[in-house]
Amino acid sequence: MLEIKNLHATIDDKAILNGINLTVKPGEIHAIMGPNGSGKSTLSHVLSGRDGYTVTEGSVTYQHEDLLAKAPELRAREGVFLAFQYPVEIPGVSNIYLLKAALNAVRGHRGLPEVDAMDFLTLVKEKVRLLDMDEKFLYRAVNEGFSGGEKKRNEILQMAVLEPKLCILDETDSGLDIDALKIVADGVNSLRSPERSFIMITHYQRLLDYIKPDVVHVLANGQIVKSGGPDLALELEQKGYGWLEQHQEVA
Amino acid sequence: MNAVNLNAQPWNISWLDALRAKALQQFQGSGFPSPRAEDWRYSNVAAIEKKQFQPGSATPVEVDPRQLSAYKIDGAHTVVLVDGLFRPELSDSVSGVAFKPLGKALAADAAAADYLGQAHNQADHGFIHYNTAAFTDGLYLKLSQGQTLDRPIQVLNWVSQEKALVATRNLIIVGADAHASIIETFAGDDVAYLSCHVTEVFAGQGSEVQLTKIQQQSTKSYHFGGLYCRQQANAQLRHDQFAFGAAFARTDIYADLAEAAECVLNGLYVGGDKQVLDTLTRINHRGRNSVSRELYKGVLADKARGAFQGRIVVEQGADGTDSQMNNRNLLLSDNAEADTKPQLEIYADDVKCSHGVTVGQLDDKSLFYLKSRAVDEDSARNMLTFAFANEMIGRIDHSGTHALLLKALLERFPQHKVPVDWL
Numbered sequence: 001m002l003e004i005k006n007l008h009a010t011i012d013d014k015a016i017l018n019g020i021n022l023t024v025k026p027g028e029i030h031a032i033m034g035p036n037g038s039g040k041s042t043l044s045h046v047l048s049g050r051d052g053y054t055v056t057e058g059s060v061t062y063q064h065e066d067l068l069a070k071a072p073e074l075r076a077r078e079g080v081f082l083a084f085q086y087p088v089e090i091p092g093v094s095n096i097y098l099l100k101a102a103l104n105a106v107r108g109h110r111g112l113p114e115v116d117a118m119d120f121l122t123l124v125k126e127k128v129r130l131l132d133m134d135e136k137f138l139y140r141a142v143n144e145g146f147s148g149g150e151k152k153r154n155e156i157l158q159m160a161v162l163e164p165k166l167c168i169l170d171e172t173d174s175g176l177d178i179d180a181l182k183i184v185a186d187g188v189n190s191l192r193s194p195e196r197s198f199i200m201i202t203h204y205q206r207l208l209d210y211i212k213p214d215v216v217h218v219l220a221n222g223q224i225v226k227s228g229g230p231d232l233a234l235e236l237e238q239k240g241y242g243w244l245e246q247h248q249e250v251a
Numbered sequence: 252m253n254a255v256n257l258n259a260q261p262w263n264i265s266w267l268d269a270l271r272a273k274a275l276q277q278f279q280g281s282g283f284p285s286p287r288a289e290d291w292r293y294s295n296v297a298a299i300e301k302k303q304f305q306p307g308s309a310t311p312v313e314v315d316p317r318q319l320s321a322y323k324i325d326g327a328h329t330v331v332l333v334d335g336l337f338r339p340e341l342s343d344s345v346s347g348v349a350f351k352p353l354g355k356a357l358a359a360d361a362a363a364a365d366y367l368g369q370a371h372n373q374a375d376h377g378f379i380h381y382n383t384a385a386f387t388d389g390l391y392l393k394l395s396q397g398q399t400l401d402r403p404i405q406v407l408n409w410v411s412q413e414k415a416l417v418a419t420r421n422l423i424i425v426g427a428d429a430h431a432s433i434i435e436t437f438a439g440d441d442v443a444y445l446s447c448h449v450t451e452v453f454a455g456q457g458s459e460v461q462l463t464k465i466q467q468q469s470t471k472s473y474h475f476g477g478l479y480c481r482q483q484a485n486a487q488l489r490h491d492q493f494a495f496g497a498a499f500a501r502t503d504i505y506a507d508l509a510e511a512a513e514c515v516l517n518g519l520y521v522g523g524d525k526q527v528l529d530t531l532t533r534i535n536h537r538g539r540n541s542v543s544r545e546l547y548k549g550v551l552a553d554k555a556r557g558a559f560q561g562r563i564v565v566e567q568g569a570d571g572t573d574s575q576m577n578n579r580n581l582l583l584s585d586n587a588e589a590d591t592k593p594q595l596e597i598y599a600d601d602v603k604c605s606h607g608v609t610v611g612q613l614d615d616k617s618l619f620y621l622k623s624r625a626v627d628e629d630s631a632r633n634m635l636t637f638a639f640a641n642e643m644i645g646r647i648d649h650s651g652t653h654a655l656l657l658k659a660l661l662e663r664f665p666q667h668k669v670p671v672d673w674l
Contacts, residue, residue: 048623049622049623050619050623051615051619071622071628072619072622072623073622073623073625073626073627073628073631075623076622076623076624076625077625081623082623084620084623087620088616088617088619088620090617090620090621090635090638091638091642092637092638092639092640092641092642092645093634093635093637093638097634098621098624098626098634101624101626101630101634102624102625102626105624105625105626105627105630106625109625141638158624162624162625
């Protein structure tokens with residue numbers, strides 16, 4: 001599904017990613033943990049195609065194609081979805097309007113006709129219920145005036161409607177209380193399938209209590225310094241990140 | 252400009268004929284304003300002078316009512332003027348409602364002499380003089396104390412004659428605690444003409460006056476529209492302006508606020524091609540604790556030019572004034588231009604005044620967000636531009652007016668094929 005090889009990236013000539021290697025197979029859930037400033041969010045931005053980053057070395061292959069050569073909207077159409085750490089407010093564009101425009105863009109790319117209006121409403125309302133949201137949210141402007149938890153739920157709603165193949169969740173747990181976290185985790189779990197992969201970027205182990213990863217990676221100074229099973233997350237929770245950063249310096 | 256033959260009919264109302272004779276004299280001395288005058292530096296009035304517009308025919312011309320129907324607002328009483336002449340057969344019935352054509356009202360109501368010209372004297376220039384000298388008809392609305400209209404009144408100013416110079420006047424007198432809602436629409440055939448309009452509003456103590464101006468003229472035409480208001484204590488005025496059409500359009504808004512009066516001005520101008528859309532506002536805080544809010548948004552493409560000049564004067568003794576003025580512009584091309592000039596003149600203490608201006612392009616973060624949701628660059632830009640403008644239309648509560656404005660905006664953004672209730 002996704003193969004990242006020796007990925008180096010800079011922002012304003014400052015090196016942030018210093019040789020990331022990561023392979024994600026269909027159906028897998030990978031958690032990427034790490035301290036602040038380790039490059040977690042940069043990785044998600046580079047994968048989704050945000051401006052401002054320069055890839056200086058390495059490659060990213062998604063479904064056997066060069067992901068980095070594609071425009072952000074093309075990546076999205078081919079199934080890459082980024083759930084933002086800070087979802088953007090867009091006054092004047094309703095949620096339902098964006099959802100339909102996005103779904104039709106994805107469908108058009110797959111050679112499918114535009115979605116029928118009734119089918120679309122049925123689909124969207126089903127997903128809204130899944131995330132325990134009020135239908136009124138559909139008719140409100142995208143993220144405008146939403147609470148932190150509502151914004152994160154809205155990201156997962158978009159994900160549920162677009163049915164991507166590779167979901168990148170950037171600090172989706174930050175700013176959520178425990179109830180909201182459970183709802184978001186239920187939403188993500190309901191989307192798990194043998195064809196769909198997840199990369200969950202998180203600072204805390206908490207999210208992983210609710211969404212069980214297959215692999216946990218620790219990112220420090222722009223490199224993956226350790227990988228392991230779900231137990232690694234628990235170890236990090238107990239020991240913090242300090243020992244790994246020291247470990248890297250020795251290495 | 253003295254070449255204009257006013258051809259104005261005497262009204263045989265002595266006070267009015269005297270007023271018009273004086274205004275004619277002033278106009279013959281001044282002509283239309285020169286771009287050298289500070290308040291007119293963004294305007295291209297010279298183009299108007301070259302066109303040699305002449306007063307339209309004094310006899311009504313035939314108009315296909317179907318042409319007008321696209322501009323009529325559902326849920327409003329519509330009064331139609333064609334080339335400046337009241338057309339009862341095209342208008343909704345006026346019986347039982349408190350408004351009349353201005354021409355008839357002036358002849359019948361001597362009290363009108365106390366009002367006509369007493370609000371526009373806050374400003375002084377050739378368009379006003381011309382209007383006073385030559386207006387042919389308009390709306391006269393007088394609400395007594397506590398009176399409320401059952402639905403808004405729409406004045407549809409339609410121009411059909413090429414080269415016509417059409418002058419219309421609305422006079423709105425709202426008694427204490429009365430509520431009035433008026434929509435002024437300016438539209439016409441796709442020909443060159445000049446529409447020169449003045450509205451005077453007298454808002455009594457504690458009254459609420461809601462005005463909406465929709466300018467959808469042909470892009471071959473020219474427009475001047477002045478609104479001059481006097482607000483007594485606690486009177487609330489709200490004005491929403493939408494400028495979509497005309498080669499050159501200028502709107503003047505003057506409001507004079509007594510104690511605790513409130514004035515809310517919203518505006519949206521959407522220009523393309525070589526359109527020039529110019530707005531000047533002047534709010535005079537005369538009484539204590541008066542409040543004003545202004546938000547004007549411009550969307551400018553091609554070689555269009557938008558101008559906003561907002562002047563706020565806080566008079567001596569008008570303590571407790573609270574005033575905010577904002578102008579935000581979106582430039583969609585390198586050749587589009589937005590000029591903005593905020594002016595604050597404060598002669599009182601204990602005053603809260605703020606102003607903000609932005610001129611820019613679309614927000615990169617928002618663009619990336621939409622692209623990350625599979626939306627292509629052009630559609631994303633289009634969506635954000637539409638949203639920027641739609642914010643102002645979202646402020647309109649009256650459903651018929653909202654629907655018409657949304658339709659007008661969607662015509663400007665033909666790529667938006669979405670159910671209207673989603674916007």
